[in-house]
Amino acid sequence: xxxxxxxxxxxxxxxxxxxxxxxxxxxxxxxxxxxxxxxxxxxxxxxxxxxxxxxxxxxxxxxxxxxxxxxxxxxxxxxxxxxxxxxxxxxxxxxxxxxxxxxxxxxxxxxxxxxxxxxxxxxxxxxxxxxxxxxxxxxxxxxxxxxxxxxxxxxxxxxxxxxxxxxxxxxxxxxxxxxxxxxxxxxxxxxxxxxxxxxxxxxxxxxxxxxxxxxxxxxxxxxxxxxxxxxxxxxxxxxxxxxxxxxxxxxxxxxxxxxxxxxxxxxxxxxxxxxxxxxxxxxxxxxxxxxxxxx
Amino acid sequence: xxxxxxxxxxxxxxxxxxxxxxxxxxxxxxxxxxxxxxxxxxxxxxxxxxxxxxxxxxxxxxxxxxxxxxxxxxxxxxxxxxxxxxxxxxxxxxxxxxxxxxxxxxxxxxxxxxxxxxxxxxxxxxxxxxxxxxxxxxxxxxxxxxxxxxxxxxxxxxxxxxxxxxxxxxxxxxxxxxxxxxxxxxxxxxxxxxxxxxxxxxxxxxxxxxxxxxxxxxxxxxxxxxxxxxxxxxxxxxxxxxxxxxxxxxxxxxxxxxxxxxxxxxxxxxxxxxxxxxxxxxxxxxxxxxxxxxxxxxxxxxxxxxxxxxxxxxxxxxxxxxxxxxxxxxxxxxxxxxxxxxxxxxxxxxxxxxxxxxxxxxxxxxxxxxxxxxxxxxxxxxxxxxxxxxxxxxxxxxx
Numbered sequence: 001x002x003x004x005x006x007x008x009x010x011x012x013x014x015x016x017x018x019x020x021x022x023x024x025x026x027x028x029x030x031x032x033x034x035x036x037x038x039x040x041x042x043x044x045x046x047x048x049x050x051x052x053x054x055x056x057x058x059x060x061x062x063x064x065x066x067x068x069x070x071x072x073x074x075x076x077x078x079x080x081x082x083x084x085x086x087x088x089x090x091x092x093x094x095x096x097x098x099x100x101x102x103x104x105x106x107x108x109x110x111x112x113x114x115x116x117x118x119x120x121x122x123x124x125x126x127x128x129x130x131x132x133x134x135x136x137x138x139x140x141x142x143x144x145x146x147x148x149x150x151x152x153x154x155x156x157x158x159x160x161x162x163x164x165x166x167x168x169x170x171x172x173x174x175x176x177x178x179x180x181x182x183x184x185x186x187x188x189x190x191x192x193x194x195x196x197x198x199x200x201x202x203x204x205x206x207x208x209x210x211x212x213x214x215x216x217x218x219x220x221x222x223x224x225x226x227x228x229x230x231x232x233x234x235x236x237x238x239x240x241x242x243x244x245x246x247x248x249x250x251x252x253x254x255x256x257x258x259x260x261x262x263x264x265x266x267x268x269x270x271x272x273x274x275x276x277x278x279x280x281x282x283x284x285x286x287x288x289x290x291x292x293x294x295x
Numbered sequence: 296x297x298x299x300x301x302x303x304x305x306x307x308x309x310x311x312x313x314x315x316x317x318x319x320x321x322x323x324x325x326x327x328x329x330x331x332x333x334x335x336x337x338x339x340x341x342x343x344x345x346x347x348x349x350x351x352x353x354x355x356x357x358x359x360x361x362x363x364x365x366x367x368x369x370x371x372x373x374x375x376x377x378x379x380x381x382x383x384x385x386x387x388x389x390x391x392x393x394x395x396x397x398x399x400x401x402x403x404x405x406x407x408x409x410x411x412x413x414x415x416x417x418x419x420x421x422x423x424x425x426x427x428x429x430x431x432x433x434x435x436x437x438x439x440x441x442x443x444x445x446x447x448x449x450x451x452x453x454x455x456x457x458x459x460x461x462x463x464x465x466x467x468x469x470x471x472x473x474x475x476x477x478x479x480x481x482x483x484x485x486x487x488x489x490x491x492x493x494x495x496x497x498x499x500x501x502x503x504x505x506x507x508x509x510x511x512x513x514x515x516x517x518x519x520x521x522x523x524x525x526x527x528x529x530x531x532x533x534x535x536x537x538x539x540x541x542x543x544x545x546x547x548x549x550x551x552x553x554x555x556x557x558x559x560x561x562x563x564x565x566x567x568x569x570x571x572x573x574x575x576x577x578x579x580x581x582x583x584x585x586x587x588x589x590x591x592x593x594x595x596x597x598x599x600x601x602x603x604x605x606x607x608x609x610x611x612x613x614x615x616x617x618x619x620x621x622x623x624x625x626x627x628x629x630x631x632x633x634x635x636x637x638x639x640x641x642x643x644x645x646x647x648x649x650x651x652x653x654x655x656x657x658x659x660x661x662x663x664x665x666x667x668x669x670x671x672x673x674x675x676x677x678x679x680x681x682x683x684x685x686x687x688x689x690x691x692x693x694x
Binding site for chain 2: 251
């Protein structure tokens, strides 16, 4: 009896394996059905629903949506200069933060990948990952305290007669650059690690100065990694709304979405299209620059 | 991967194009509108049964504190889950999730909650303490709709003008320290303004006194000219504002850290800062805690969610919060006038109700409780600015 049942079971699994044998498409299909299903239904589906709402309008009193096609949200976006200002401020800050992080991250990543001892490398990796363990809010509030009029920055600068930036646009740039720095260092580090030391030696052997080696060998080979890191810093800045709220009066796209979502979801949905369009454009440029070549 | 370069991009474009077509199709044939027009079809509860063991609340900071929620839990067996919200918009948004049984809604949220069908009528017969609530808080336009009661009054107060006594003297008795560009310029970068469209009403209250030609009656019913004047005032104020605050904690840290010296606040922050030893001051009791123009204010109402999962516990809570002893405790803790008449006998400070003018209806005529601005100002014409206009203007003001 028992052995028969085992045989039966085995034959089911046998039949299954027969079914998949040699059918590459079926194998891949079965393997990916779960994740792809989640991606299409759970992720793209909800995104599509959000965007559909951008073409609806809202009943002013109850805030409930009127599901009739209208372009009024987009007209408001285009006609009111304030939304252009906010969009441009957000994109400009995202670019500034990205450039700042790239400039700071590259030397650190280079040191980690090519100069530091094994031990020093491990310590640096831990040091860079450690801030990611604490909550985002704690870090922003810590900066809020540091930057306040009676805060540590002013206290430290006071003896030499200087003032900290206080709350405002500079503070947003500073805090965001701090927050997203690890996301820039790690991809560049990984990219630099992949450059064989022999290439650098060869360049030196052929008489190139260190600067030329950096410019002609290291930079071109690691540039895709910088672009990959910039996708993180750029998109994270683009979507953030808590930092601007806590350390400045600046409105970012996310703030306006947040302010409208309770009462006017369709308009908030239309606003949400701005970062999506910006991000698609950014990713297309990043692809041109080879950010996805080695991933 | 590079071997098949080009293909992934084409696939991506196809997916995007497909999504766009799908979106447009959905948007086009959505048709009709949500049928959430009022909760008149819903019956109020007829009998309070046994508690469900818990109750989930949305409240203003300082309204649900362990000092009176723990005894409530012990007495009724209803565990209190509290979620604090910083603005009325946030409250409406939280109630839309359907996770909460009740909310301490201000007048600029109640009409929206009712219109969106998020709250149910309240059977005041099931709330024994309701009988002794101040008469001028009952059946008001912000808690009663078409003759149906939608909530239990909690307490009321005015939004204060608060300043740091070390930096601002003599003591101001007018909103001009924050709203008149000439006077306010003295405190450039040190002014704190509430980050909410309701600030437009604050400007309207100021204009009501200082520019009578505009003919502002109710600061929540503004026609084009009145609205533009109020918005213009706040646009002039914008470069002078040090910080727009939306969470009480944020404003407390700004005053304590020396970033702010003057601005609009609530009693909650005022008392919290006093406790921290920050030398903050507000209009004294002799002036009725109000600058001379009067002030915007609030009268809050506990409402019950339409599909509350714990209706019995919610009714217990609504009765508990206006229990004379408890209502007195809440009012003193927060610094507001209690809703319960009998609470005035239970306060630790025997002068409390007199100080807060709880028993003087004429005092409250100078306080303009938050309301939801509507296009229809009651003159039969749709010529007032509605709340969406207020929200959009607020975005423009902050720039």
